[in-house]
Amino acid sequence: MYSGGYAGKILRINLSNQTSSEETVPDELVKNYLGGAGFAIKCLYDEVKPKTPPLDEGNKLIFAVGPLTASGAACASRMSVVAKSPLTGAVGMALSGGQFPAEMKMAGYDMMIIDGKSEKPTYLAIKDGKVRFRSAEKLCGMLTTDTQLIIKDELGDQNYRIACIGPAGEKLGPMACIVNERRAAGRKGLGAVMGSKNLKAIAVRGSHRPGVVDAEKFKKARQAMNQAMKDSPVLYPQFSKSGTPMVVDATSGMGIYPINNWSATGEIDMVRGLGDAAQARMIVHKAHCHDCPVGCSQIKLVTEGPYAGYMSEGPEYETTYSLGSTLGIDYLPAVIAADRMCDEYGLDTMSAGVVIGFAMELYEKGILTKKDTDGLELKFGNHNILLEMLRRITYREGLGDILAQGTKKAAGIIGKGSEAYAMHVKGLELPAYDVRGAKAHGLNYATAYTGADHNRGYAFQEIFDIPVPEQVDRMVVEGKGRLTKWNQDIRCVTCDCAPMCAFLLDMAVPGIACQNTADLVNAVAGTDFTPEEIEKIGERINNIARLFNIREGFTRKDDTFPKRLMTEAIKEGASKGQLISQKDLDTMLDEYYSVRGWDKDGNPSAAKLKELGIKTG
Amino acid sequence: MYSGGYAGKILRINLSNQTSSEETVPDELVKNYLGGAGFAIKCLYDEVKPKTPPLDEGNKLIFAVGPLTASGAACASRMSVVAKSPLTGAVGMALSGGQFPAEMKMAGYDMMIIDGKSEKPTYLAIKDGKVRFRSAEKLCGMLTTDTQLIIKDELGDQNYRIACIGPAGEKLGPMACIVNERRAAGRKGLGAVMGSKNLKAIAVRGSHRPGVVDAEKFKKARQAMNQAMKDSPVLYPQFSKSGTPMVVDATSGMGIYPINNWSATGEIDMVRGLGDAAQARMIVHKAHCHDCPVGCSQIKLVTEGPYAGYMSEGPEYETTYSLGSTLGIDYLPAVIAADRMCDEYGLDTMSAGVVIGFAMELYEKGILTKKDTDGLELKFGNHNILLEMLRRITYREGLGDILAQGTKKAAGIIGKGSEAYAMHVKGLELPAYDVRGAKAHGLNYATAYTGADHNRGYAFQEIFDIPVPEQVDRMVVEGKGRLTKWNQDIRCVTCDCAPMCAFLLDMAVPGIACQNTADLVNAVAGTDFTPEEIEKIGERINNIARLFNIREGFTRKDDTFPKRLMTEAIKEGASKGQLISQKDLDTMLDEYYSVRGWDKDGNPSAAKLKELGIKTG
Secondary structure (H helix, E strand, O other), X not given: OHHHOOOOEEEEEEOOOOEEEEEEOOHHHHHHHOOHHHHHHHHHHHHOOOOOOOOOOOOOEEEEOOOOOOOOOOOOOOEEEEEEOOOOOOEEEEEEOOOHHHHXXXXXXXXXXXXXXXXXXXEEEEXXXXXXXXXXXXXXXXXXXHHHHHHHHHHOOOOOEEEEOOHHHHOOXXXXXXXXXXXXXXXXXXXXXXXXXXXXXXXXXXXXXXXXXXXXHHHHHHHHHHHHXXXXXXXXXXXXXXXXXXXXXXXXXXXXXXXXXXOOOOOXXXXXHHOHHHHHOOEEEEEOOOOOOOOOEEEEEOOOOOOOOOEEEOOOHHHHHHOOHHXXXXXXXXXXXXXXXXXXHOEOHHHHHHHHHHHHHHHHOOOOOOOOOOOOOOOOXXXXXXXXXXXXXXXXXXXXXHHOXXXXXXXXXXXXXXXXXXXXXXXXXXXXXXXXXXXXXXXXXXXXXXXXXXXXXXXXXXXXXXXXXXXXXXXXXXOHHHHHXXXXXXXXXXXXXXXXXXXXXXXXXXXXXXXXXXXXXXXXXXXXXXXXXXXHHHHHHHHHHHHHHHHOOOOHHHOOOOHHHHHOOOOXXXXXXXXXXXXXXXXXXXXXHHHHOEOOOOOEOHHHHHHHOOXXX | OHHHOOOOEEEEEEOOOOEEEEEXXXXXXXXXXXXXHHHHHHHHHHHOOOOOOXXXXXXXXXXXXXXXXXXXXXXXXXXXXXXXXXXXXXXXXXXXXXXXXXXXXXXXXXXXXXXXXXXXXXXXXXXXXXXXXXXXXXXXXXXHHHHHHHHHHHHOOOOOEEEEOOHHHHOOOOOEOEEEOOEEEOOOOHHHHHXXXXXXXXXXXXXXXXXXXXXXXXXXXXXHHHHHHHHOOOHHHHHHHHOOOHHXXXXXXXXXXXXXXXXXXXXXXXXXXXXXXXXXXXXXXXXOOOOOOOOOEEEEEOOOOOOOOOEEEOOOHHHHHHOOHHHOOOOHHHHHHXXXXXXHHOEOHHHHHHHHHHHHHXXXXXXXXXXXXXXXXXXXXXXXXXXXHHHHHHHOOOHHHHHOOOHHHHHHHHOOOHHHHOOEEOOEEOOOOOHHHOHXXXXXXXXXXXXXXXXXXXXXXXXXXXXXXXXXXXXXXXOHHHHHHHHHHHHHHXXXXXXXXXXXXXXXXXXXXXXXXXXXXXHHHOOOOOHHHHHHHHHHHHHHHHHHHHHOOOOHHHOOXXXXXXXXXXXXXXXOXXXXXXXXXXXXXXXXXXXXXXXXXXXXXXHHHHHHOOOOO
């Protein structure tokens, strides 16, 4: 197995007593969970006691990379960051790319499990297997770019790669993220978990690329992957140039790009200023993750007007929605500025934007007044208040303190019928696909173990017309249970565990993902996975994550949508008239549970758990 | 001579045809001008044609370090940046420290002479003697921190050190500076010269410390320096902890810290919020220049309130005045934010602040109205408009475009008696010493070859009560000519040429500066300078700089002060009643010209030029 090749290592950090220890990755763990999110969620399930409050020191914060990270396979510098989420109470898992994941692996580790709570603010400096606990007292309150610069200065080595939190995480805001370089493990409030542990940053520096057991086999598998990437009609010709904003044009054309807190999806004139062409004009630099030949990440700069000087890596497709269209804002410079400030504050762009859109609708409806906003005109389209709102959310001032808790909790505090405008599932704010016109996206939002999370089972079939594993009609309800299981399982294991960048799955290798992952991992690690075993690992992880959530009290009734999507049809555009009724949802859930081998309430059956080798209790 | 030891090199860059060439530093140049500012000003005098417009491609931009840079001598990572100044029309010379100067030397160069103008935006990547011209088109408009990060990314090496301009320099604002790391060659608009050449940045990377000819002699000279530093009652015990803001308390106590555009010097209650204790509370990190054991540079962070998240290396003493007290602002977080934004825009904090103070006084006096300010309440003490004013100055919008040209030209454009409130000498805005109560400071402001520049002949005797070379009374006019010559000559050669950080001269080695400089340079370079020859080099440089200015049209009448200082006495505090009348100024100038061997009009005599070996014409 795994130990036949590179012997992966787990680093355990105990912040309470400032100690660390190493373990070799057990073969059984590799066999059943592969790496990355698989390792981390298994650890979360086994080691975090039921009903642990997410910001309690008993929660664990886990960083995990996979067997392919830093191996030389394309686009494998991806990490999963996992903890029980303070935003949802469910499994919190967020991905990030960049340089940090590869550097972490080269520093010696497949997984870092961070336990306990430091008495005083601390950061970790980890270099080739040597761990130091350093005081972060002077870093408290520092924005993320400055934090990374100062730590490099302090360590006297510009080559450290650093993951850190900003003020949002320090203030324990449940929408806080973890930022490495200009990227983020964005969603589910993992930055607040890091903040609750008094951990400001982790700096890693590594000089050892892990070995490859079978170089010949590896070369062949890499070639297959590279060929598929070259053959993609989208990956290099378009995606490499535009990045994710190219999808704005696609989904707004399909009438599923949400506007004004989902009250105006389909009015595509609104999003012209946010589309691919507008964004392309502001690109100044391409950013490549480690070992990535694509470089989809585009750095954009504002050079004139009130936001002149602001630069961000992004906005990505999702942020263009959350800090743009769902706020009724189509002035791209404002979106770039807000994107940058979210990164600096360490605030998830998606949740932070959506909760502001929620507040804007409440203000327009008179549920919130100028008294509540301390004088701010919180109207759709008013970009002048956007940076100030983000500041108030970060520092938890006034209404900002309520919104900082996320849309679900904010609706609970505000009351007065505001829940009707709260766009979330399980407390996680909705991504930028109006699922009324994209049913498989919808079922994934309803069932993903992290809440409304496009990354858990992205239905590329509905957006890019790719007939893998089958041709689908995005408007149709039937068959989406089977498709969603496939999307969730395949994506989980290939993208979140191996890991491989999700965009390769979507645009280059959907048909060969499991085969290619098996070939690459077997070559790197000396394992003998079949494609079927690889897929099964994805299923296993989705089941153990479900078990975690059930243990925390989640049931079928949490597998749902905001009421608006089930009662109001889309008013304009190419998806006009579309809706997902309660009946539609039930049809899809029944099918989904059935193909998953779960009962009517969404509990995995004993037979399924036995088949997967999962022991409970 | 010099070539007996380390053979210094000059790099010539021609931006017009994108070529470079190397020369060995001639022995004669070392003998007469030592290094640093000496090399650069000699080059400026010889190579830039009379009456060349400063933003014409015929101007040259020169970066020069000295024989001690990167030698291991303490505090020698200092560089002089020189060009004809677009702000004053005189010699423009500004100093910067940090890591760049040492890295430039280790990359192989004592001086880089940048000539011509690139057709398209360009940056230079210089590594161990290899020069590359790279496109900076995508970097246009980028703030300075981001510029440095992106260039490191693009070059694939985090260890480059970079000097760059921000939007202010690109927009050719004559107050634009050149930023390296978080430091700046701040004054005299050298960033605009760089902008006029379409040069966005210079990245240097070097791996070769220059050799030392006589290691034993070097060790002894270093020990003498280090001992003097340890013996200083101020350098380590206080300055290392507080940095320059410790001087705020000293000068405000002396009643010479200017407030409200110099209308209220002496009202020390105003500056309590800006003093040493207030600043110390916000320090989060010490920054050390290369090979500096002191680390006076303090990084400060705002952690709450409207400016939360802003961090700056500073504000230094001068910036505390220019972006604080002279604007009537004592809210330190606003000063920190403004300091950071000036660094990001590449805007000199001193000139930019003083010109805003000038505009505030005009607004208070009704010479400027709300119509002129596009609605901004430009009143003393209103920090809410400060960042917006800096943005408008940088991007040259509305009144900002007028102020961007510096106080002198702005007064000319605005008219209506505004010159009475324009605090500058020769177009360079005044530093933070009210010279009415510090007469040697005053004479230096009036005569320094760069305009009102504390760095050209800082009278530490008046501030720190150090009786070297003699005891002085700051209120007295007599004897200040002799003192100013000494201050200007010693500082020029030891600090601007050797180079050595000015704070060592002020606080540690004033009495042994020339001896120690001679010892160190002789050991490093195999020269045989006497202390007297070292001092003479300082005199030579001050003379050739004077000749440059005379050639450009400057005369005795430019050696003066703003009228306010000659007609209004200080109203409050420990310097109450003090003034420098026209008669006082004339007395000081006569004495100064006389000890310099200059005629009544301030022209160096033929005998003096012969003595110094300077040939003209």
